[in-house]
Amino acid sequence: MGIAIRPAGAPDVAAIDALLRTSFPAPDDADLVRRLCVDGDMVLMLVAVEEESGALAGAIAFSRMQVVVHDKPVPAVALAPLAVAPAWRRQGVAEALVQAGLEALETAGVVLCFVLGEPDYYERFGFHADYARNFASPYAGDYLMAMPLQGGLMPCGVRGAAEHAGAFAALG
Numbered sequence: 693m694g695i696a697i698r699p700a701g702a703p704d705v706a707a708i709d710a711l712l713r714t715s716f717p718a719p720d721d722a723d724l725v726r727r728l729c730v731d732g733d734m735v736l737m738l739v740a741v742e743e744e745s746g747a748l749a750g751a752i753a754f755s756r757m758q759v760v761v762h763d764k765p766v767p768a769v770a771l772a773p774l775a776v777a778p779a780w781r782r783q784g785v786a787e788a789l790v791q792a793g794l795e796a797l798e799t800a801g802v803v804l805c806f807v808l809g810e811p812d813y814y815e816r817f818g819f820h821a822d823y824a825r826n827f828a829s830p831y832a833g834d835y836l837m838a839m840p841l842q843g844g845l846m847p848c849g850v851r852g853a854a855e856h857a858g859a860f861a862a863l864g
Contacts, residue, residue, distance in 0.1 A: 695749050695785060697792040700737040707748040708739065715775040720863050724773065728755045733857035735769050735802075738793055740776075740785045750776035752789040754797060755859070759804060759827070761852035768804040769797060770856050790817050798841045806838045806854060827854035 700708060712722035728734045733756045740750040752774045759768035771793065776785045794817065797805060806824060807814050808831050815837070823838035838854075 694743045695740045695780070695788065696743050697738055697740050697788055700739045700751065704739050704748065704751075708737075708751045711748055711751055711775050711777060712773060715777075716773070721773040721775070724859050724863060725753055727859035727862065728753065728857055731857065731859055733859060736793060736796055736800075738789055738796070740780070740789055742780075748777060749780040750774075750785040750789050752786075752793050754793055754805070755857045757806060757857065758855040759852060761850055766804055766852070767802045768806065768854065769802055770860070771805055771807040772809075772860075787817075794839070794841065801842070803842050804838055804840055806836065806856075808836050811835065811837065824854070826851040828852070829854045829856075831856070 708725065709722050712725060713719055715721070725734075725737070734753060735756050736754040738752050739748060741747065742749055752771065754769040754771055757768040757770050759766040771790070774786055774789060794805065805819075807819050811821060811834060817839065819837035819839045821834050821837050823840060824832070824836045827838070829836060
């Protein structure tokens with residue numbers, strides 16, 4: 693059995709909500725995705741579906757951020773959340789979702805992608821705290837990482853401000 697990665701659509705909403713509610717200990721991530729969509733801050737949502745049955749294997753979301761460097765806005769997104777159904781964990785689904793998302797964002801002209809997560813996991817994709825360290829953010833610290841896209845157009849050490857979409861402020 694294989695998986696296919698594709699943009700999420702209206703028929704996927706209930707399955708994504710169920711996946712997020714069962715993947716995390718609180719409903720915060722499901723509420724986050726709903727609010728990002730309602731607020732118009734969702735940039736890209738991808739799903740991984742089992743090719744034969746069409747069952748949802750995983751989902752990833754990228755939302756709009758307000759990033760400013762030298763008084764100029766920079767096209768940037770936040771990766772959150774990323775979830776994989778228990779039956780599909782440790783089979784490369786999350787990696788496939790992250791890679792497909794980053795490729796789509798690169799094509800769309802996004803310059804910087806942030807993630808708040810476990811460094812040991814996200815560093816394998818090219819995220820690093822050093823890229824995020826010089827951005828003023830309420831999430832600043834070792835778990836806030838960034839990854840430059842567009843061939844490193846945004847070099848490490850650039851200073852600026854990075855603000856997640858308003859829906860993140862509602863998280864517990």
